[in-house]
Amino acid sequence: MNEYKILFTGTMGAGKTTAIGSVSETPPIVTDVANTDASVAKERTTVGLDFGQFTLDNGDRVRLFGTPGQGRFDFLWKILAKNALGLIILTDNSRPDPLADLAVYLDGFAEDLATLPCVIGVGRRDSHPVPSLDDYAAVLAQRELLVPVIDVDVRRRDDVVLLIDTLLAQLEASLYEEETP
Amino acid sequence: MTAFTLGVHNLPAAEVVLIKTLLRLFSHDASFQWRFAEAGPFDAVLADATCVAGHPPASLARAVLKITRVNAAMDADSISRPIRAEQLQAWLERQEQRVRALPRLPVIEPRRPAVKGGGGIRFKLRRWPSAALLKNDPQRIRLATLLARRALGARELSSISRLPAEQCQDFVDTLRQADLLEVLEAPTTAASPAAATARPAPPASFAHSLITGIRRRLGL
Numbered sequence: 133m134n135e136y137k138i139l140f141t142g143t144m145g146a147g148k149t150t151a152i153g154s155v156s157e158t159p160p161i162v163t164d165v166a167n168t169d170a171s172v173a174k175e176r177t178t179v180g181l182d183f184g185q186f187t188l189d190n191g192d193r194v195r196l197f198g199t200p201g202q203g204r205f206d207f208l209w210k211i212l213a214k215n216a217l218g219l220i221i222l223t224d225n226s227r228p229d230p231l232a233d234l235a236v237y238l239d240g241f242a243e244d245l246a247t248l249p250c251v252i253g254v255g256r257r258d259s260h261p262v263p264s265l266d267d268y269a270a271v272l273a274q275r276e277l278l279v280p281v282i283d284v285d286v287r288r289r290d291d292v293v294l295l296i297d298t299l300l301a302q303l304e305a306s307l308y309e310e311e312t313p
Numbered sequence: 314m315t316a317f318t319l320g321v322h323n324l325p326a327a328e329v330v331l332i333k334t335l336l337r338l339f340s341h342d343a344s345f346q347w348r349f350a351e352a353g354p355f356d357a358v359l360a361d362a363t364c365v366a367g368h369p370p371a372s373l374a375r376a377v378l379k380i381t382r383v384n385a386a387m388d389a390d391s392i393s394r395p396i397r398a399e400q401l402q403a404w405l406e407r408q409e410q411r412v413r414a415l416p417r418l419p420v421i422e423p424r425r426p427a428v429k430g431g432g433g434i435r436f437k438l439r440r441w442p443s444a445a446l447l448k449n450d451p452q453r454i455r456l457a458t459l460l461a462r463r464a465l466g467a468r469e470l471s472s473i474s475r476l477p478a479e480q481c482q483d484f485v486d487t488l489r490q491a492d493l494l495e496v497l498e499a500p501t502t503a504a505s506p507a508a509a510t511a512r513p514a515p516p517a518s519f520a521h522s523l524i525t526g527i528r529r530r531l532g533l
Contacts, residue, residue: 136523155531188526210327243326251458269441278461281441283449293531294451300524301455304473305462307520 134192138296139212140182141199141241142222143233147255147286148198149182151222154289155296156184156196181212206240213241218249218299222286223268225260231271238275245277249302253284253295316346317412319405320355320374328380328396332359335398339405347405356412357405362391375415376408435464436485436494446491452476456484464497 140148152160161183182198197212199205213219221237223230234252238245252272254265268281280298284291319336321329332349339345347357355374362379378401379391386393389407392400438460447453455474459465467485471478488494 134523186530188523188530190522190526192523192526194527194530214325243330249462265444269443273440278438278441280454280458280461282454283444293533294454296531297451297528297533298454298458300527301458301474302462303520303524305459305465308463308469308473 135195136192137195137197137212137216138299139197139199139216139219140222141209141219141237142253143224143227143236145227146222146224148222151220151253151286151292151295152182152184152196152198154286154292155186157186158184160184160196160198181208209240210244213244213248216244216248217303218251218296219244220295220299221250221252222284223252223254224256225254225263226256230254231263231267234268234271238272238277245279249299249306251280251282251295251298251302253282253286253291255284255286257283258285317348317356317405317409318350318354319347320350320352320358322358322360322377324359324361324380331396332401335396335401338398339402345402345406346409357408359401375412378404433466433498435466435469435497436460436488437464437497438488439493439495442488442491442493446487446493452480453484456481457488460485460488460494464495 140151142148149160149162181200182196184196185193186196187193194217197216199209199212219241221234221241223234227233241248241250244250252268254268257265265281265283272279272281282291282294282298284295286292319332321332324332336347336349339347357376357378358374359378359380362381362385377390379386380396381387381391381393383395384393385391390404392404438457441461442453442457447457452474456470456476459470459473465473467482468478470476470481470485474481485494489496
């Protein structure tokens, strides 16, 4: 049995736990504690890892890891990103400066982004349409990064599946390149 | 003056960063003659010992230093993890005379994909398309994602995405009209009637089955 890994990262409250739960075959294992950050309206937050998984027909497993949202845990990010199939960055548009939040993760995973498939899921755009998806794309272009940016509601399974499918498309493109003589 | 180039082969990103940092530090000594190079040909290569087994070292560079697991270095051309600055520097300096005595390896051009898509033109996305263009449509997002990752012709795009060729061509046309595509001429020598109708080589079966398996599990 082989095991693979997909990584979910993003700010506290961006919905990593919810996203994992929407595709995991088992209830996600969470390591939440009471939130002491008064700037975030959330009773509990993840300080360790979220973990979920699903099993493929051949018995292989895809593990879904959610990183702790707080930047002070960034030392874990690189460890988790190692050998991952891809990285999903979730942003919360209701936060004061979502583009600055995104920059934290682009910086934190900068080395991995050169090769690691990545997609950005922007949440809570219904209530907070600004910054727009195009604003996100502009930030990425300034960094000379070409990463898919998608509007998501992580409570909807289809949206989370689309994020994962976007990672798979990147893998397919890369594999095609490798296989072409 | 820098005379020798050092590359890496199948090393973890963290070790690559370490090696680059060490070379920058070593370069403060004017007598140090090595610089890190992202692309070959290399005068010397640092390679994971487990990966070198299948590659004759001479095919990588004129000198190859194998990086082994802890306490597993077995000869003068291998060092154990963790990589130590003094060992790396000493090995590089030992190679200078040896490298000078050997002929330089020829420049190997990066592999260019053969033309399979017809028309001899490939497209690569310049930047992520606007939300108005993508319309949050999963198929458009998938096509844009593929073009973001590599240059493809419309036929190749259709083959990988398993979407109709017409739909892929229409999407490419839309992206071109929005000036979002870089147009790349594929080498015409590779184009042939047979190639024009051939499907791209399937991905490695292992990876292909993994991707298929995940998609099936997710109901895609």
